[in-house]
Amino acid sequence: MSARDNILQRLRAAPQGTPPLPPDVRAFHLACKAGAPVSTRAARIELFCEKMAFWHGEVVRVTRETWPQKLAQLCAAKGVRSLLHGESYAAALTGAGIGGLKPYDRPVEEWKQELFEDTDASLTSTRGGIAETGTLIIWPDANEPRLMSLVPPVHFALLDAGQIYDTLFAAIVEQDWRGNLPTNALLVSGPSKTADIQVTLAYGAHGPKELIVLLLVDEEELP
Numbered sequence: 001m002s003a004r005d006n007i008l009q010r011l012r013a014a015p016q017g018t019p020p021l022p023p024d025v026r027a028f029h030l031a032c033k034a035g036a037p038v039s040t041r042a043a044r045i046e047l048f049c050e051k052m053a054f055w056h057g058e059v060v061r062v063t064r065e066t067w068p069q070k071l072a073q074l075c076a077a078k079g080v081r082s083l084l085h086g087e088s089y090a091a092a093l094t095g096a097g098i099g100g101l102k103p104y105d106r107p108v109e110e111w112k113q114e115l116f117e118d119t120d121a122s123l124t125s126t127r128g129g130i131a132e133t134g135t136l137i138i139w140p141d142a143n144e145p146r147l148m149s150l151v152p153p154v155h156f157a158l159l160d161a162g163q164i165y166d167t168l169f170a171a172i173v174e175q176d177w178r179g180n181l182p183t184n185a186l187l188v189s190g191p192s193k194t195a196d197i198q199v200t201l202a203y204g205a206h207g208p209k210e211l212i213v214l215l216l217v218d219e220e221e222l223p
Contacts, residue, residue: 029169044131044164045221051134055190056203057211061222067214068096071156074212075121084115084122084152086144093123104148115147121154128163128171129213130187136213137171138186146184155191155208161217 001009037043049059062070075083075098082100085093093101102119124144127137136157140146149155165171168187172178177185192207203209 047131057190059213068092072096072098080121082120119152122148122152123156126159132167136188139182150207154210
């Protein structure tokens with residue numbers, strides 16, 4: 001009998017114990033929440049901004065009425081000549097006078113070189129944010145494919161302050177991910193980064209070098 005067969009035989013002959021109970025994740029998070037300060041919208045916003053800054057992401061507070069104009073200013077300041085976007089934002093972006101607009105309106109195979117070599121920035125929506133880690137929740141679909149938040153050097157993301165959750169678990173529960181989880185859910189904390197080369201942190205190696213979150217807040221929440 002080989003050593004492998006001997007090990008397998010002993011494992012099969014071992015007495016069968018009671019299977020361990022699965023962890024009660026909901027009870028764990030409820031216990032953590034019970035010992036934490038009461039969560040407020042203002043506290044979630046502040047913590048999200050703090051954590052996003054830690055990951056070298058930028059948060060700009062805007063209102064629903066002013067975000068296109070602020071985006072136009074940011075594009076001008078960063079020298080953005082072309083902006084990739086979903087068609088749902090076309091009217092707002094055109095109205096703000098942003099030049100070089102590129103609606104994502106055809107298969108990637110038809111303009112791959114232009115997307116990868118001649119697109120400065122992109123604008124995407126978000127599903128929400130996580131205050132605990134300063135993370136964006138993005139659910140790509142046919143109108144806003146994954147490459148929109150991955151390929152251009154600058155990524156602008158619209159985030160509703162009312163959709164910032166304390167934790168990932170809170171987002172999963174409150175948005176009922178169990179019932180409608182997409183095939184590709186993204187968690188993005190800051191711009192792309194890696195330390196694979198000589199253990200030196202580098203940005204933009206596998207995605208955008210800059211992440212700018214346009215945080216939609218109420219007028220009284222502006223700085």
